[in-house]
Amino acid sequence: GAGVSQSPSNKVTEKGKDVELRCDPISGHTALYWYRQSLGQGLEFLIYFQGNSAPDKSGLPSDRFSAERTGGSVSTLTIQRTQQEDSAVYLCASSFRDSNQPQHFGDGTRLSIL
Amino acid sequence: AQKITQTQPGMFVQEKEAVTLDCTYDTSDPSYGLFWYKQPSSGEMIFLIYQGSYDQQNATEGRYSLNFQKARKSANLVISASQLGDSAMYFCAMRESLYSGAGSYQLTFGKGTKLSVIP
DSSP states (O other): OOOOEEEOSEEEEOTTOOEEEEEEOOTTOOEEEEEEEETTTEEEEEEEEETTSOOBOTTOOSTTEEEEESTTSOEEEEEOSOOGGGOEEEEEEEEOSSTTOOOEEOOOEEEEEO | OOSEEOOOSEEEEETTSOEEEOOEEOOOOSSEEEEEEEEOTTOOOEEEEEEETTOSSOOEETTEEEEEETTTTEEEEEEOSOOGGGOEEEEEEEEESTTTSOSOOOOEEOOOEEEEEEO
């Protein structure tokens, strides 16, 4: 079975541009998470989707960040007007809803803002 | 206060020896879960082992075991018979409100420990 798939694997863009990062979770997983990994901050939670419930956006660092999940499957994380501090690896994870089930991560998107 | 503390930024271990990676946590929630992940230089996060706060026995998974000391709020990862392929970053993570149905089940991660296995 396929794991969590993220695209692109690398993205280089100029400051001020918008970027879209895509995540395709493991089939059957109802929960989907976005995390950000940077040298200074470690791994930080960004947003969580569970089925058709309203997402938990409590980790989004600013209103330039948004995410959606269509049809309970694929998710897109959008960063508008990118800043240099947005440079990081963006990791997507998915899991079954059950509380003790591990989250399975994709390989991440390495975002570099010039 | 940090919720997950990994005090060892880097560790070295001789191949075939055992190694313990430390993790302490801070929560007032009675129901929580602790997870360990491995991140090789290639970048993927690989789930290793899980321990629930109500689990009576320490978790084991192949060469990995978790030394769970609830009163001390520690959940150290023990890797037995180290292999060269074990060289990686290791992250301890916690999920709170495990059985209440509240919260989003997000993971809070420690800063990680870089393990290097020496031939």
